[in-house]
Amino acid sequence: MRPPPQLNAAAANRIIHLLATCNSPTHIRQIQAQLILHSLYADTTIAYHFIAACQSSGLLDHADLLYAPLRRPHVFICNALIKAFSHSQFPRKAISMHARMQSSCVVPNNYTFPFVLKAFSDLRDVKRGQSVHTQIVKMGHLNDIYVQNSLLNLYASSGDIGLCRKVFDEMPQRDVVSWTVVITGYREAGKFDDALVAFEQMQFSGIRPNQVTMVNALSACSASGALEMGVWIHDFIRKSEWELDVILGTSLIDMYGKCGRIEEGIAVFQIMKENNVFTWNAVIKGLALAKSGEEAVRWFSRMEQEGVKPDEVTLIGVLCACTHSGLVQIGRQIFSSLVDGKYGFHPGVKHYACMVDLLARLGCLQEAFKIIKEMPSEATKAVWGAFLAGCRAHGDLELSEVAAWKLIDLDPQNSGYYVMLSNLYAQMGRFGEVERVRSLMKKRGLKKDLGFSTVELQPQDHVHMSY
Structure with missing residues (x-):
């Protein structure tokens, strides 16, 4: 590769000014053409500004194509590309650039590794990230705190908290x-x-x-x-x-x-100068957890009045608040508005589960069953579980039977559902069905979980009896 031409300060400043002020992909392409025409793209200062301009315009591919032909690009240019790609939607290209450095015999430095490791962190690719960890150790960059913090982030973001803690404990600072x-x-x-x-x-x-x-x-x-x-x-x-x-x-x-x-x-909330939908959600969910449903609904109404658009989480929170306080009519209205698309999205499984729970708790079992049957997708264990709880609480054995069988279909290895169904049949006097359920458990290799009780005889003396 021939050395980059020496630019006078005025020419360099003109190009940098053009890159700083360009505001369209067309301008980027025009500047790129001039850099190629005058062989200026290998200058590290210009390269930095060109890559930054491409990044802000969403044209990083142009920068990549411009510097790909360089047989041995300057490490500064490689680092600038790796950094840009690691902060983009294409972190794999940062890793590819690092691999290209190695094949071109460009020696990475301590500024290279934090951004390569960030790309691996974003991809949750801890295995390949460990190979970079080995390279860091061999090259003597392990004592750089920015490199160490990037290693911590790699392991933490990949869920390997053991390795993360090991690196942390070995850090001198x-x-x-x-x-x-x-x-x-x-x-x-x-x-x-x-x-x-x-x-x-x-x-x-x-x-x-x-x-x-x-x-x-x-x-x-x-x-x-x-x-x-x-x-x-x-x-x-x-x-x-x-x-x-x-x-x-x-x-x-x-x-x-x-x-x-x-x-x-x-x-x-009252002293915050700015808030968003997540802030409102935190208040509404907090009120719902405190079982102050009426207050949660009031805050939901206030949220709408102030022009904050609710999201899926907001509606889950307010429907849960209705459930806790038995506000069935308000819950019906909110759910109906949700189904009609008032909020810009349609109800998900969690919204259906909340509504079924609300209706079933208050004994509106047929209405809850109708909602389940009208769901656009298959009802989940959470939906059928809420329905079953309501059916049992209100003594509807037939609907309880339907719900129990649905739960067995969804989770055939859960012995608790079989036991529940067997108890239902015993309560109904259908002992033949009791035996059928027990036979089905035996056929599937399931056993009833042992229960236990604890009796305190004296302080710190306990007897555990299993049955």
């Missing part, structure tokens, strides 16, 4: 990003207590959390019901005088709602 990735990894893996332990360890280490840390810690508090920790985080936010933006404020409301303190969540 950790910053707020390191701790936040670990906390997020535990949260996403469903290990909420571990996430909160890591959050506490972060405090003891002297690293100050940022807003992203707090959002993930609050999410762990919400899932585990750790109200005390959630309140501490709220106090920290107040003392730090952070602005309650949409994400942080919504996380606080969600935490208070799921921990049974929705009044504090509403107080947060």
Whole structure:
């Protein structure tokens, strides 16, 4: 490859200015033609601005095609392309660029690896990402904290929290990003207590959390019901005088709602300068969990009046609120509007499950059964389970039988459904059917789960009896 021509500062600045101000794909193509005509594309400064312009215009393929013929592109150009593709909808191209570097004998540096690892993280490709981890170790870049944090993110986002923690424990230094990735990894893996332990360890280490840390810690508090920790985080936010933006404020409301303190969540809502549909959903779901259905419906009406368009989650929340408070008529109206397409989407399985649960709980069994039969897709276990619970509560044995058989069809390995059906037949005096269900269980290799009871005789002395 011949060396790039030396540009005078004025010419370079003119090209960079054109790239910074171009506002259409046509302009990008015209500049690209000039770069090719005058062999200027190998200049690293121009390359950086050209790749950035292509990225902002959605024309990264043009940049890729322009630099693909270079036999040994400068590592700076390779890094710029990898970075751009890793932040695009085509992370695989970032990985391809890294492979091209290796085949062209271009030595990657510590700026290369974070974006390659980001691409593997987005693709959840931990196996191939580990090969890059090996390359990092061999090339001596493992002590770079940005590379280490990218490795943490690779393993955390892929669900391998064990490897994530191993890398973390071996890091000589950790910053707020390191701790936040670990906390997020535990949260996403469903290990909420571990996430909160890591959050506490972060405090003891002297690293100050940022807003992203707090959002993930609050999410762990919400899932585990750790109200005390959630309140501490709220106090920290107040003392730090952070602005309650949409994400942080919504996380606080969600935490208070799921921990049974929705009044504090509403107080947060009142002081937020900006909110969105997720914020409203957090309030409505919090009120629904508190079994204050009327208040949840009022907030839903207020949401519509303020011009915030409800989404699927909003309707699930408000229908659940109707269920908890027995607001069957309001539930019917909302569900009817949903079916009619008032909100721009049609009801999903969860909406049907909520409506069936509402009607079945209040004894409107035939109406609930009709809704199930009119569902555009096959009813799920959640739908039939809600229906069965209502049928049993109101003593309708025939419909209970229908629901129980449907549940067996959907989950034939669940012995609990057979036992329930057998008990129903015994209650109806149909002992021949009882034997038929038991024979079916035996044929399918199922056994009734053993139950047990616990009796406390003295403090810390227990007797467990199985039957």
